[in-house]
Amino acid sequence: MTTSAEEDTASAGESTAATTAPVRPVAAAAPRRRRPWPRYALRAASLLAALGLWQLLTTLKVTLWLRFAQFPTVTQVAHTFAGRLGTGAYWQDLTDSLTRILTGFALAAVLGVVVGTAIARSPLASDLLSPVLEVLRPIPAIALVPVAILLFPSNEQGIVFITFTAAFFPVMVSTRHAVRALTPVWEEAVLTMGGGRWRVLGSVVLPGALPGILGGLSVGIGVSWICVISAEMISGAYGVGYRTWQDYTIVDYPGVFVGMTTIGLLGWLTSTAVELAGRRLTRWLPRTENTAPSAYLIRKGTP
Amino acid sequence: MLGRPGAPVLHGLDLDVPPGEVLTVVGPSGCGKSTLLRTLAGLLPVLGGRVTQDDEPLVRPHADRALIFQDDALLPWRTVHANVELPLVIRGVPRAARRARAAEWLERVGLTGHARRLPHQLSGGQRQRVQLARALAGAPRAVLMDEPFGALDAQTRAGMQRLLVEVLDGTHATVVFVTHDVDEAVFLGDRIALLDGAGTARVLGVPHPRERAAHDAAATVALRRQVLESLGSLGT
Numbered sequence: 001m002t003t004s005a006e007e008d009t010a011s012a013g014e015s016t017a018a019t020t021a022p023v024r025p026v027a028a029a030a031p032r033r034r035r036p037w038p039r040y041a042l043r044a045a046s047l048l049a050a051l052g053l054w055q056l057l058t059t060l061k062v063t064l065w066l067r068f069a070q071f072p073t074v075t076q077v078a079h080t081f082a083g084r085l086g087t088g089a090y091w092q093d094l095t096d097s098l099t100r101i102l103t104g105f106a107l108a109a110v111l112g113v114v115v116g117t118a119i120a121r122s123p124l125a126s127d128l129l130s131p132v133l134e135v136l137r138p139i140p141a142i143a144l145v146p147v148a149i150l151l152f153p154s155n156e157q158g159i160v161f162i163t164f165t166a167a168f169f170p171v172m173v174s175t176r177h178a179v180r181a182l183t184p185v186w187e188e189a190v191l192t193m194g195g196g197r198w199r200v201l202g203s204v205v206l207p208g209a210l211p212g213i214l215g216g217l218s219v220g221i222g223v224s225w226i227c228v229i230s231a232e233m234i235s236g237a238y239g240v241g242y243r244t245w246q247d248y249t250i251v252d253y254p255g256v257f258v259g260m261t262t263i264g265l266l267g268w269l270t271s272t273a274v275e276l277a278g279r280r281l282t283r284w285l286p287r288t289e290n291t292a293p294s295a296y297l298i299r300k301g302t303p
Numbered sequence: 304m305l306g307r308p309g310a311p312v313l314h315g316l317d318l319d320v321p322p323g324e325v326l327t328v329v330g331p332s333g334c335g336k337s338t339l340l341r342t343l344a345g346l347l348p349v350l351g352g353r354v355t356q357d358d359e360p361l362v363r364p365h366a367d368r369a370l371i372f373q374d375d376a377l378l379p380w381r382t383v384h385a386n387v388e389l390p391l392v393i394r395g396v397p398r399a400a401r402r403a404r405a406a407e408w409l410e411r412v413g414l415t416g417h418a419r420r421l422p423h424q425l426s427g428g429q430r431q432r433v434q435l436a437r438a439l440a441g442a443p444r445a446v447l448m449d450e451p452f453g454a455l456d457a458q459t460r461a462g463m464q465r466l467l468v469e470v471l472d473g474t475h476a477t478v479v480f481v482t483h484d485v486d487e488a489v490f491l492g493d494r495i496a497l498l499d500g501a502g503t504a505r506v507l508g509v510p511h512p513r514e515r516a517a518h519d520a521a522a523t524v525a526l527r528r529q530v531l532e533s534l535g536s537l538g539t
Contacts, residue, residue: 193393194367
């Protein structure tokens with residue numbers, strides 16, 4: 001049925017197919033490539049160098065316009081950190097903050113995708129919702145603290161509301177753009193197979209817009225952290241942000257740094273989780289294999 | 304009157320495609336070939352006049368009328384197999400049955416070994432074969448093809464034409480095939496519809512449909528010349 005000559009001309013005619021064809025079948029069948037160890041070593045070294053610089057500047061109490069004299073050293077912070085890890089209060093603050101951000105973010109993800117899709121696909125939804133949302137969008141979520149206090153019976157719900165608002169807009173806007181940018185041919189194909197509106201939404205719009213939506217989710221989780229911490233600092237209902245501010249008011253600088261480190265680590269953890277989940281869901285995307293060892297180490301070899 | 308709302312392209316077109324026929328459609332670019340096809344698929348509303356199937360007005364897309372696009376109509380996140388299975392999923396065919404049918408169609412288009420690959424891992428010709436399998440797996444009564452081999456090189460295109468004739472055999476599907484390649488139109492069609500810029504069609508019968516050997520037969524050569532001349536006189 002197919003001659004090999006036909007195959008050859010077919011792939012030669014397409015530059016993308018010609019370059020990926022010899023590699024792809026193997027890559028698809030084999031387990032996914034791991035990042036080679038030199039890259040991990042490099043990443044660890046970058047982190048250690050930053051810590052080393054910090055330690056150096058603070059132990060030498062360097063004052064070159066910037067003043068490191070009052071700055072806690074890495075060892076002081078590590079010591080305080082180790083002490084805090086043994087207390088129940090630390091873990092309580094951590095779970096409080098995580099619960100708030102995950103609730104707010106989850107709500108924002110679902111509603112952001114739903115509203116973004118509705119606005120992109122329905123002129124009526126766009127006319128009804130866009131004006132209100134566009135006026136609300138420029139207001140920084142943290143400026144909504146008075147609104148949250150007025151609206152919600154408890155601090156807890158207010159903080160979740162602020163976190164939600166922070167993540168909602170990036171998710172909604174990126175969903176709207178991604179849905180509008182979809183190739184109409186995909187939808188037409190499903191329609192001519194007899195698919196209805198829900199089939200088009202489930203089989204074309206959501207999977208097709210997903211790469212764009214994930215960008216919004218990545219931005220959203222970052223903004224959520226900013227807002228959950230700020231809201232905790234203002235409203236004073238425990239959590240990592242509250243604790244950090246508390247330490248600052250009693251001039252416990254190592255404590256402040258423990259708080260900041262905790263926020264940094266949690267933020268990194270959650271955004272990595274979003275990133276990994278996203279990469280799993282969009283494995284179908286044609287990628288340039290820049291994580292492959294060959295691309296990293298032998299780049300000079302290729303003309 | 305057919306076209307996109309506010310931008311009618313075809314006026315006064317009168318065309319009848321009997322069941323089981325292969326009608327090829329040629330015409331200068333912008334004459335409304337794609338508009339005609341999308342209207343037949345039910346994707347575009349009829350601006351004036353009537354478009355019917357079995358005397359019933361045709362208003363919306365239906366699995367009865369599959370559409371094959373020029374390129375990139377496969378869902379890139381679905382494997383080749385899952386793409387071919389999609390019309391069966393939409394119809395609610397049970398899992399085991401649809402697996403078997405998708406596998407059977409992939410075999411007919413010669414892509415059994417590629418079932419688990421993604422569309423972007425295939426060549427342009429292979430992707431069009433997947434589209435063909437996907438369209439026919441749903442057992443449509445009509446297949447509407449919008450320059451399906453237009454982006455392929457000459458050799459692949461000839462192979463695809465052969466394959467199309469082969470797989471259509473035994474399906475009794477009615478085919479409307481839009482092309483800008485006169486040779487393709489003369490080879491594949493039972494009849495050729497020539498669209499002119501004004502939106503009317505002239506329909507010509509093909510003497511030896513789907514016979515490669517008749518490429519140089521006198522009647523075929525005459526028809527080809529006639530088609531080329533009328534296209535030329537339209538001043539493309």
